[in-house]
Amino acid sequence: xxxxxxxxxxxxxxxxxxxxxxxxxxxxxxxxxxxxxxxxxxxxxxxxxxxxxxxxxxxxxxxxxxxxxxxxxxxxxxxxxxxxxxxxxxxxxxxxxxxxxxxxxxxxxxxxxxxxxxxxxxxxxxxxxxxxxxxxxxxxxxxxxxxxxxxxxxxxxxxxxxxxxxxxxxxxxxxxxxxxxxxxxxxxxxxxxxxxxxxxxxxxxxxxxxxxxxxxxxxxxxxxxxxxxxxxxxxxxxxxxxxxxxxxxxxxxxxxxxxxxxxxxxxxxxxxxxxxxxxxxxxxxxxxxxxxxxxxxxxxxxxxxxxxxxxxxxxxxxxxxxxxxxxxxxxx
Ligand SMILES: [Zn+2]
Numbered sequence: 001x002x003x004x005x006x007x008x009x010x011x012x013x014x015x016x017x018x019x020x021x022x023x024x025x026x027x028x029x030x031x032x033x034x035x036x037x038x039x040x041x042x043x044x045x046x047x048x049x050x051x052x053x054x055x056x057x058x059x060x061x062x063x064x065x066x067x068x069x070x071x072x073x074x075x076x077x078x079x080x081x082x083x084x085x086x087x088x089x090x091x092x093x094x095x096x097x098x099x100x101x102x103x104x105x106x107x108x109x110x111x112x113x114x115x116x117x118x119x120x121x122x123x124x125x126x127x128x129x130x131x132x133x134x135x136x137x138x139x140x141x142x143x144x145x146x147x148x149x150x151x152x153x154x155x156x157x158x159x160x161x162x163x164x165x166x167x168x169x170x171x172x173x174x175x176x177x178x179x180x181x182x183x184x185x186x187x188x189x190x191x192x193x194x195x196x197x198x199x200x201x202x203x204x205x206x207x208x209x210x211x212x213x214x215x216x217x218x219x220x221x222x223x224x225x226x227x228x229x230x231x232x233x234x235x236x237x238x239x240x241x242x243x244x245x246x247x248x249x250x251x252x253x254x255x256x257x258x259x260x261x262x263x264x265x266x267x268x269x270x271x272x273x274x275x276x277x278x279x280x281x282x283x284x285x286x287x288x289x290x291x292x293x294x295x296x297x298x299x300x301x302x303x304x305x306x307x308x309x310x311x312x313x314x315x316x317x318x319x320x321x322x323x324x325x326x327x328x329x330x331x332x
Pocket of ligand 1: 031102229233288
């Protein structure tokens with residue numbers, strides 16, 4: 001049996017809802033490996049001081065279980081117990097670009113194309129291709145505030161749109177106003193800074209996005225987290241796992257928020273994925289890039305209104321946009 005069938009098959013209890021989705025919510029967590037999502041805590045890394053997990057007992061108590069199915073539910077209970085039964089899921093999506101770093105991956109997701117001759121890495125450069133946010137804004141005649149990106153990493157300012165100013169982008173240490181809560185979060189982000197001046201805490205990004213969702217009710221919303229990749233590069237599997245658990249709590253809260261609002265309940269497509277994979281082993285799990293074996297494999301989940309069957313999910317990263325467009329009835 002293929003791994004996809006063994007671990008990833010979605011229950012058949014809930015058939016896809018009929019009719020295209022009215023809203024699209026996209027969520028990514030940078031470099032979050034399929035291995036951890038689908039198998040839970042990795043036995044190769046959890047006991048290794050070399051992976052920063054000196055406090056192995058603590059991790060073992062919280063996340064170790066006998067089977068991969070139990071382990072993934074211990075690490076991501078919201079996703080596996082509540083969202084997965086409503087989702088079509090794959091752990092076998094292939095990154096198509098040659099670089100296996102962030103900008104080329106995000107660009108594939110957002111533009112549906114591979115642009116290896118133009119986007120060669122993470123260097124700042126306006127995306128030369130119209131993104132799904134601009135496409136949906138045009139097709140649905142949306143105002144700028146109805147297509148919104150909230151991202152921890154400031155690179156989303158130029159990655160997420162071809163035409164500067166076309167959509168609402170709040171990325172990096174960017175302020176936003178509109179409510180007392182948004183004012184408070186805007187002030188707060190400058191007082192609880194990360195060590196990276198280009199990327200704020202995911203907590204700020206998420207709280208801002210949730211407040212914006214309630215306030216402006218965008219038809220298209222993208223939330224992009226960064227800290228899973230940061231901790232992995234720092235070789236801290238323990239912190240990476242805690243961020244993965246935080247991602248899981250956010251996914252549950254995002255889904256509950258959508259279901260609590262009549263504008264979104266039953267009419268929203270939610271798509272969750274990552275920009276790249278990482279290495280499989282103790283020596284290379286921290287890393288990704290053209291030479292890192294395994295960095296080309298990512299995971300994908302699609303749930304909510306007009307969910308496609310697993311067989312119709314994108315197999316390549318650049319086809320994720322087509323999956324999204326089909327769910328909202330705007331396929332090419
Ligand atoms: Zn990275």
